[in-house]
């Protein structure tokens with residue numbers, strides 16, 4: 001069965017920087033500034049998609065990302081794009097739903113779940 005998110009996102013090919021949401025990449029830059037993200041800080045991204053938002057934070061603020069994403073096609077795309085951007089040492093990839101991923105809150109300085117609010121089985 002097709003992955004519903006892949007169908008949705010195929011209509012979103014015009015979105016910039018692999019952000020799989022109708023959000024301008026500048027919003028993630030603003031988010032990083034407002035959070036005062038620092039180099040080396042750790043960000044958890046649940047429902048990471050192709051890691052568009054996460055790559056912006058890693059590249060512009062130097063943070064480390066744990067990217068949790070259940071769909072293997074998106075996760076493989078993310079791995080390729082992260083490697084191509086030379087950011088591989090800042091990423092850990094986990095193939096999992098949000099609900100199945102055990103979060104250790106002390107392990108992260110910030111967490112985000114953009115456009116995947118059902119990741120824990122409901123809003």
Ligand SMILES: C[S@@+](CC[C@H](N)C(=O)[O-])C[C@H]1O[C@@H](n2cnc3c(N)ncnc32)[C@H](O)[C@@H]1O
Nearest residue numbers: 005019020047048049071097098114115116119
């Ligand atoms: C709208 S996309 C957003 C992707 C990314 N956060 C972004 O903004 O570019 C939603 C993502 O949630 C993922 N997803 C679907 N079900 C999920 C679940 N149960 N737990 C975590 N992620 C899920 C989809 O595969 C897709 O990558």
